[in-house]
Amino acid sequence: MKMLDAAARTVMERCDLLARYSEDADCLTRRYATVPLRQANDVVASWMLAAGMTVHHDYIGNVIGRYEGQASNARTMLFGSHLDTVCAAGKYDGILGVLVPLACVERLHKQGRRLPFAIEVLGFADEEGVRYHTAYLGSRAVAGTFDPAILRYLDDDGISMADAIRSFGGQPDPALLQTARWRPEALLGYCEVHIEQGPVLEAHDLPIGVVSSISGQHRYMLHFSGQAGHAGTVPMAMRHDALCAASEYILAVEALACQTSGLVATVGKLRVSPGASNVIPGYVSASLDVRHQDDEVLARVSTELRQQALRIGRERGVTVDWHAVQQNKTVPCSPYLSSLVRRAIEEESIPVYSLASGAGHDAVAMSDLTEVAMLFVRCKGGISHHADESVRTEDVAVSIRIVDRLLDHLCSMGG
Ligand SMILES: [Zn+2]
CATH class of the missing domain: 3.30.70.360 (Alpha-Beta Plaits)
Incomplete structure (x- = not known):
C-alpha cells in the first residue's frame, strides 16, 4: 500500500514538472508540435526508459513506450492519453492517462515481472486540436484513420501541418502515417485513465468511475x-x-x-x-x-x-x-474490458459507478482500432481546461491500484 502511495505522489510530482513545459510563461499551454511538447515528450520518454520500456517517437509525434511480454509474439494491451493541452490548461487533463499506466509498468519493472502480454503506453501528441482545429491527430495516426488532406492545414502563423510535423522530427508522409496502424488481432484493447472533467463523481463522493460510453x-x-x-x-x-x-x-x-x-x-x-x-x-x-x-x-x-x-x-x-x-456517433465502451475494470473497483471495496463521458477523448479515435475502456478520476469542482484543475493524490493512488488489478485480471483471462 505504501509503495503505491509513493507511486501516486510520483505521478503528482511529474504532473507538476510537466506543467513547466509551456508556450506561455504564466500559464500552461502546450499545443501540437511545439518546442514545449517536444520537451514534455523527451521527459516522458526518459521515464519510460527508466521503467524498462523501449521507446520510440512515431511519424506524427506520439511518444510510445513498450514493455515486452513473456513471449515475443505476445499480444499488446494499450494505455494512453494526450500530452498536448488547451490554452491556459490544467496539469492533469490527458497527462494522467500517460503517467498512471507508466507507474504500473514501473512497479512491474521493479519486481522484474513480465506479463503474458506486452504493454504499450502512448503519449498522444494532439487530442485537443488547438493548433490545427482537428482533434485526435495522435490517436488517429495510431488507429490508421488519419486523413492526409489535413496535412495542408495552416496554423494561425501560416505554418502548414506538414511543416510542423517535419520540424517536430516526424514525417508528414501519408503512406508512412497509414502504415503505423496496428493489426487489431495483435491487441488486447485500449484503456484510458482521464480526469472526469465534470462534477458527478465528486457529488457521489467517489474517487473513481467506469465510463459506459462516450456520448x-x-x-x-x-x-x-x-x-x-x-x-x-x-x-x-x-x-x-x-x-x-x-x-x-x-x-x-x-x-x-x-x-x-x-x-x-x-x-x-x-x-x-x-x-x-x-x-x-x-x-x-x-x-x-x-x-x-x-x-x-x-x-x-x-x-x-x-x-x-x-x-x-x-x-x-x-x-x-x-x-x-x-x-x-456514440462510442460504447467494451463490455469485456469494462467488466474487468468494474471487478477491480469492487475489489477495492469502492462502489462501482458508471457514467457516460460527455467529452470526447482519444478513446473515440482508438475505438476504430480496438476495444476501449475508460476510467474517470474525480476532479475538484468538475473544473478542467483551467489552471484550477485539481485531483487528489489518494484518488490517483486508487486509479493506479485499479490499473494494476486490471493487468492482473487480463493475465488470469489468458492475456
Ligand atoms: Zn483530455
Missing part, C-alpha cells in the same frame, strides 16, 4: 435573419428582431434538455449584427452543441430542435437556416 455529439450552426431597424422608431409589434428569435430559441433548447434525461444542449456562441445599442438586431448566428449517449435520442432531439427553430422563426417573421457542422 454522441451533434453540432449545428443556425442563422436567424430578421430586419434591422432604428431602436427608437420601429414599434415593437412591427419588429423582426433576430436576437429575440435566437433568445427564445436558446431557452427552448434549455427547456428540452432539462426535460430529456441524459441530454445536454448548449448554445455557446452568438454573433449579433449589426451589434449596435441603438439598432434592432437584423441577423444572429448561433452555435448549437447537443450530446446524448443514445444516438436515436440524439437524432430525435436534433430534429425536434430544428422544428422549434423554424416555428419560432415563422412566428416572428425571421428566416432560420440550419446547418449540420458535425455528427459524431
Whole structure:
C-alpha cells in the first residue's frame, strides 16, 4: 500500500514538472508540435526508459513506450492519453492517462515481472486540436484513420501541418502515417485513465468511475435573419428582431434538455449584427452543441430542435437556416474490458459507478482500432481546461491500484 502511495505522489510530482513545459510563461499551454511538447515528450520518454520500456517517437509525434511480454509474439494491451493541452490548461487533463499506466509498468519493472502480454503506453501528441482545429491527430495516426488532406492545414502563423510535423522530427508522409496502424488481432484493447472533467463523481463522493460510453455529439450552426431597424422608431409589434428569435430559441433548447434525461444542449456562441445599442438586431448566428449517449435520442432531439427553430422563426417573421457542422456517433465502451475494470473497483471495496463521458477523448479515435475502456478520476469542482484543475493524490493512488488489478485480471483471462 505504501509503495503505491509513493507511486501516486510520483505521478503528482511529474504532473507538476510537466506543467513547466509551456508556450506561455504564466500559464500552461502546450499545443501540437511545439518546442514545449517536444520537451514534455523527451521527459516522458526518459521515464519510460527508466521503467524498462523501449521507446520510440512515431511519424506524427506520439511518444510510445513498450514493455515486452513473456513471449515475443505476445499480444499488446494499450494505455494512453494526450500530452498536448488547451490554452491556459490544467496539469492533469490527458497527462494522467500517460503517467498512471507508466507507474504500473514501473512497479512491474521493479519486481522484474513480465506479463503474458506486452504493454504499450502512448503519449498522444494532439487530442485537443488547438493548433490545427482537428482533434485526435495522435490517436488517429495510431488507429490508421488519419486523413492526409489535413496535412495542408495552416496554423494561425501560416505554418502548414506538414511543416510542423517535419520540424517536430516526424514525417508528414501519408503512406508512412497509414502504415503505423496496428493489426487489431495483435491487441488486447485500449484503456484510458482521464480526469472526469465534470462534477458527478465528486457529488457521489467517489474517487473513481467506469465510463459506459462516450456520448454522441451533434453540432449545428443556425442563422436567424430578421430586419434591422432604428431602436427608437420601429414599434415593437412591427419588429423582426433576430436576437429575440435566437433568445427564445436558446431557452427552448434549455427547456428540452432539462426535460430529456441524459441530454445536454448548449448554445455557446452568438454573433449579433449589426451589434449596435441603438439598432434592432437584423441577423444572429448561433452555435448549437447537443450530446446524448443514445444516438436515436440524439437524432430525435436534433430534429425536434430544428422544428422549434423554424416555428419560432415563422412566428416572428425571421428566416432560420440550419446547418449540420458535425455528427459524431456514440462510442460504447467494451463490455469485456469494462467488466474487468468494474471487478477491480469492487475489489477495492469502492462502489462501482458508471457514467457516460460527455467529452470526447482519444478513446473515440482508438475505438476504430480496438476495444476501449475508460476510467474517470474525480476532479475538484468538475473544473478542467483551467489552471484550477485539481485531483487528489489518494484518488490517483486508487486509479493506479485499479490499473494494476486490471493487468492482473487480463493475465488470469489468458492475456
Ligand atoms: Zn483530455
